Amino acid sequence: MQFELTTDYLNKLQDAIASKNQLFIKEQLSELYAPDIAIIINQLNVEEASYLYELINDELAADVLLELDDDKREQLLSTFSSKEIAEQIDNMESDDAADVIAELPENIQEEVLAHIEDIEQASDIAELINYEEGTAGSLMAKELVSVYAFETVSHCIEEIRKQTDSVDVLYTIYVVDNNDRLIGELSLKKLIISHPLARVEEIYEPNIQSVKTSATSEEVADFMRKYDLVVLPVVDQLNRLVGRITIDDVVDVIKETADENLQRMSGISDDVDTNDKLWVLSKARIPWLLVGMCGGIIGSRIIGTYEEQLKIHPEMAFFIPLIGAMGGNVGVQSSAIIVQGLANNTLLGDKIGPKLLKELGVGLVNGIICSVLIWAYASVIEDWKLAATVSVALLTVIIFASFLGTFVPLTMNKFKINPALATGPFVTTLNDIIGMTIYFLVGRLLYGVFL
Amino acid sequence: MQFELTTDYLNKLQDAIASKNQLFIKEQLSELYAPDIAIIINQLNVEEASYLYELINDELAADVLLELDDDKREQLLSTFSSKEIAEQIDNMESDDAADVIAELPENIQEEVLAHIEDIEQASDIAELINYEEGTAGSLMAKELVSVYAFETVSHCIEEIRKQTDSVDVLYTIYVVDNNDRLIGELSLKKLIISHPLARVEEIYEPNIQSVKTSATSEEVADFMRKYDLVVLPVVDQLNRLVGRITIDDVVDVIKETADENLQRMSGISDDVDTNDKLWVLSKARIPWLLVGMCGGIIGSRIIGTYEEQLKIHPEMAFFIPLIGAMGGNVGVQSSAIIVQGLANNTLLGDKIGPKLLKELGVGLVNGIICSVLIWAYASVIEDWKLAATVSVALLTVIIFASFLGTFVPLTMNKFKINPALATGPFVTTLNDIIGMTIYFLVGRLLYGVFL
Numbered sequence: 001m002q003f004e005l006t007t008d009y010l011n012k013l014q015d016a017i018a019s020k021n022q023l024f025i026k027e028q029l030s031e032l033y034a035p036d037i038a039i040i041i042n043q044l045n046v047e048e049a050s051y052l053y054e055l056i057n058d059e060l061a062a063d064v065l066l067e068l069d070d071d072k073r074e075q076l077l078s079t080f081s082s083k084e085i086a087e088q089i090d091n092m093e094s095d096d097a098a099d100v101i102a103e104l105p106e107n108i109q110e111e112v113l114a115h116i117e118d119i120e121q122a123s124d125i126a127e128l129i130n131y132e133e134g135t136a137g138s139l140m141a142k143e144l145v146s147v148y149a150f151e152t153v154s155h156c157i158e159e160i161r162k163q164t165d166s167v168d169v170l171y172t173i174y175v176v177d178n179n180d181r182l183i184g185e186l187s188l189k190k191l192i193i194s195h196p197l198a199r200v201e202e203i204y205e206p207n208i209q210s211v212k213t214s215a216t217s218e219e220v221a222d223f224m225r226k227y228d229l230v231v232l233p234v235v236d237q238l239n240r241l242v243g244r245i246t247i248d249d250v251v252d253v254i255k256e257t258a259d260e261n262l263q264r265m266s267g268i269s270d271d272v273d274t275n276d277k278l279w280v281l282s283k284a285r286i287p288w289l290l291v292g293m294c295g296g297i298i299g300s301r302i303i304g305t306y307e308e309q310l311k312i313h314p315e316m317a318f319f320i321p322l323i324g325a326m327g328g329n330v331g332v333q334s335s336a337i338i339v340q341g342l343a344n345n346t347l348l349g350d351k352i353g354p355k356l357l358k359e360l361g362v363g364l365v366n367g368i369i370c371s372v373l374i375w376a377y378a379s380v381i382e383d384w385k386l387a388a389t390v391s392v393a394l395l396t397v398i399i400f401a402s403f404l405g406t407f408v409p410l411t412m413n414k415f416k417i418n419p420a421l422a423t424g425p426f427v428t429t430l431n432d433i434i435g436m437t438i439y440f441l442v443g444r445l446l447y448g449v450f451l
Numbered sequence: 452m453q454f455e456l457t458t459d460y461l462n463k464l465q466d467a468i469a470s471k472n473q474l475f476i477k478e479q480l481s482e483l484y485a486p487d488i489a490i491i492i493n494q495l496n497v498e499e500a501s502y503l504y505e506l507i508n509d510e511l512a513a514d515v516l517l518e519l520d521d522d523k524r525e526q527l528l529s530t531f532s533s534k535e536i537a538e539q540i541d542n543m544e545s546d547d548a549a550d551v552i553a554e555l556p557e558n559i560q561e562e563v564l565a566h567i568e569d570i571e572q573a574s575d576i577a578e579l580i581n582y583e584e585g586t587a588g589s590l591m592a593k594e595l596v597s598v599y600a601f602e603t604v605s606h607c608i609e610e611i612r613k614q615t616d617s618v619d620v621l622y623t624i625y626v627v628d629n630n631d632r633l634i635g636e637l638s639l640k641k642l643i644i645s646h647p648l649a650r651v652e653e654i655y656e657p658n659i660q661s662v663k664t665s666a667t668s669e670e671v672a673d674f675m676r677k678y679d680l681v682v683l684p685v686v687d688q689l690n691r692l693v694g695r696i697t698i699d700d701v702v703d704v705i706k707e708t709a710d711e712n713l714q715r716m717s718g719i720s721d722d723v724d725t726n727d728k729l730w731v732l733s734k735a736r737i738p739w740l741l742v743g744m745c746g747g748i749i750g751s752r753i754i755g756t757y758e759e760q761l762k763i764h765p766e767m768a769f770f771i772p773l774i775g776a777m778g779g780n781v782g783v784q785s786s787a788i789i790v791q792g793l794a795n796n797t798l799l800g801d802k803i804g805p806k807l808l809k810e811l812g813v814g815l816v817n818g819i820i821c822s823v824l825i826w827a828y829a830s831v832i833e834d835w836k837l838a839a840t841v842s843v844a845l846l847t848v849i850i851f852a853s854f855l856g857t858f859v860p861l862t863m864n865k866f867k868i869n870p871a872l873a874t875g876p877f878v879t880t881l882n883d884i885i886g887m888t889i890y891f892l893v894g895r896l897l898y899g900v901f902l
Contacts, residue, residue, distance in 0.1 A: 033660075192611065192612065228486075230681065247699060250702075254705060259709070273795070274792040285813065299776075300773060310765035311765050314762050315755075317754055317761055321771060328776070329743045332875075337725055340710055358732075365733045366740055374744060432772055
């Protein structure tokens with residue numbers, strides 16, 4: 001169903017590029033969609049990429065450019081003149097065009113804008129690149145169809161014929177008042193089936209949801225997902241219609257946010273993928289490893305204070321990995337559920353208490369199961385004192401880890417810190433330290449009392 | 452911008468329900484959209500829920516039902532007669548209706564279908580519930596507009612007027628041949644701006660992407676996301692048009708898949724959220740804790756074989772948590788990147804070698820950084836033999852963990868096992884065990900040679 005790039009196929013194309021076999025390349029390209037071609041170009045070096053790009057037919061070229069990885073697009077565009085870039089951008093929707101231009105060096109931005117033939121497109125782009133990244137303003141496109149409330153259906157259809165020149169897909173028709181303020185919408189369906197002389201104000205739907213340009217991408221994504229919207233109008237502070245966001249742009253935001261959460265929880269601090277350079281991957285991963293090292297060093301200091309006890313009871317060391325691992329596991333489980341609940345707005349945001357109680361309940365149940373099992377095992381294999389120490393410590397650690405795994409992300413969220421970022425690394429390290437403390441405290445207590 | 456349910460607001464509503472204050476409740480409900488009302492009902496008990504549900508106006512009621520949590524919907528529907536359920540379902544799109552009916556007990560399914568007044572809707576639903584869950588067939592809706600290629604534009608508009616009765620939003624018009632096989636599409640825009648006497652075959656777009664009913668939800672989601680599609684037609688084995696999937700349904704699949712991946716990687720085996728019952732949460736989390744316990748027990752056996760050495764060198768125990776934690780961290784980082792690469796199709800699927808090499812490179816770089824740092828620390832605080840042991844072991848463990856974190860998910864994926872499921876728990880536990888083995892082996896070797 002879907003194109004999959006294999007190394008064989010890539011090699012064949014690279015050979016064809018090397019031998020300048022245009023016929024073969026064009027034949028291959030004609031069977032592919034823009035995102036597929038972009039996947040291929042992402043794997044090529046600059047010379048190969050720009051040779052191949054020249055052979056893509058004009059309709060697809062702009063789409064291919066959009067689908068490329070950021071750094072590959074940057075490389076490719078650096079081989080273009082400002083005029084050539086402008087030609088490609090003329091074929092894009094305003095939001096995509098603004099994204100591409102925003103990535104260029106500032107002096108080149110102006111040159112490219114000056115070369116765009118469609119003056120309206122140029123002014124739309126100039127407006128859009130001013131919005132801060134990650135806001136509704138930066139996500140929206142200018143291409144939309146709007147009509148005044150006082151117009152007739154037939155006049156509307158005439159107007160739409162004019163406006164549709166610049167619009168690719170027609171989702172809905174926005175209705176504005178005399179001051180360009182958004183007051184409702186008119187479905188295309190309604191328009192088609194209404195009498196030509198009916199007025200828009202008689203047939204439009206006044207209940208319309210919109211966002212301000214300053215809303216964040218995540219807010220927009222949550223909003224559209226929650227209310228099942230395919231397109232969402234964007235208004236300025238005076239409620240004037242300035243653009244629209246479509247769900248396909250938001251799908252990428254949703255995917256990227258989810259990917260980012262998973263990376264943060266895994267202790268990766270930048271957005272990276274397997275195709276990034278070695279040092280980029282390395283740099284994104286070292287911070288959390290250093291945090292983990294500090295945790296390990298603190299752990300070593302805690303165990304160090306029990307050195308004498310360890311000489312007498314070296315068997316205490318046997319279960320250090322178990323206590324550490326279980327604390328980490330329970331903490332990650334708890335925080336994953338909370339992070340997800342926060343991201344999906346399924347938590348009642350204002351009360352932490354009930355969540356903590358429930359989580360402690362889960363910790364208690366699972367803690368009892370685990371500690372009974374480990375007691376049964378250790379009392380058979382090792383001696384009963386060690387068994388008692390391990391099982392009491394395990395129960396305490398699991399309950400503690402449940403508490404921290406819930407409390408930390410909820411608190412982080414209150415202070416507007418991304419709970420996913422803080423949770424994975426922070427909770428795991430903290431639980432490791434606390435686990436060691438509890439284990440050896442319990443050990444000293446039990447051995448001390450019973451010996 | 453978005454409604455957020457607070458405990459205060461919920462209490463007020465519950466009081467109003469208890470005192471049967473219909474006026475207040477209706478006033479509150481009139482300001483809310485369906486998903487918001489569903490969030491409220493999810494927090495109510497059955498009696499409160501069904502009282503509130505009765506007060507929702509008819510247009511919204513079906514939408515509210517759809518947005519409820521599965522178990523809350525089941526509870527609520529169990530208080531309805533088959534006829535009442537049928538009335539609600541009559542107001543839904545066919546895909547949503549089929550989802551709701553599929554959840555009912557089988558004997559009630561038939562009763563409800565028999566009560567649906569619109570015979571076409573009933574037969575559409577009966578068809579849809581036969582498709583396996585998680586396939587394109589189960590995602591698709593029957594509401595679509597299609598025209599024959601030989602028809603004229605004006606005849607099409609007439610046809611659309613008829614067909615739009617059952618269609619909520621008109622995305623595109625599908626074009627089929629005399630045998631109902633999908634051959635292309637016609638944008639509404641094109642239809643509006645074309646001459647009334649033009650024939651569809653002269654103006655339609657023959658290049659159309661479609662999926663078979665048997666494609667999986669994830670395939671559909673990847674496909675629509677990759678190709679930026681808002682709606683995707685579904686065809687049967689003979690390429691006959693049988694339904695369409697819209698992006699808003701797929702947005703939920705994307706979100707759910709991402710959530711599921713994060714849960715699997717966090718060692719949670721079922722789809723749960725904070726609102727689930729305590730024992731459900733507990734059950735979803737215990738399997739991975741038991742796996743972790745087994746890992747911990749194996750770890751204890753490994754350390755156990757070095758008991759005599761520990762008596763002489765109890766300081767070896769100090770760095771057990773550090774070695775375990777770092778192995779786990781590196782493994783999770785590596786596997787998170789691979790799991791995401793697999794999910795996003797950014798890996799070249801056919802060659803494992805280059806990925807392993809790169810990952811080993813990252814492991815080597817980060818391993819050297821960490822082991823130099825820990826060497827510097829330990830040689831100052833502890834003695835040089837311990838410092839040498841810890842730093843050599845740490846380097847080895849990090850490289851090993853990088854290898855496993857890459858290799859395990861790639862291999863799982865080859866065998867069609869969800870790499871996210873296997874990765875978090877499996878890799879962490881495995882790394883813990885291997886970490887202990889390496890640490891004590893290195894320790895015995897260094898202490899043995901140098902003492």
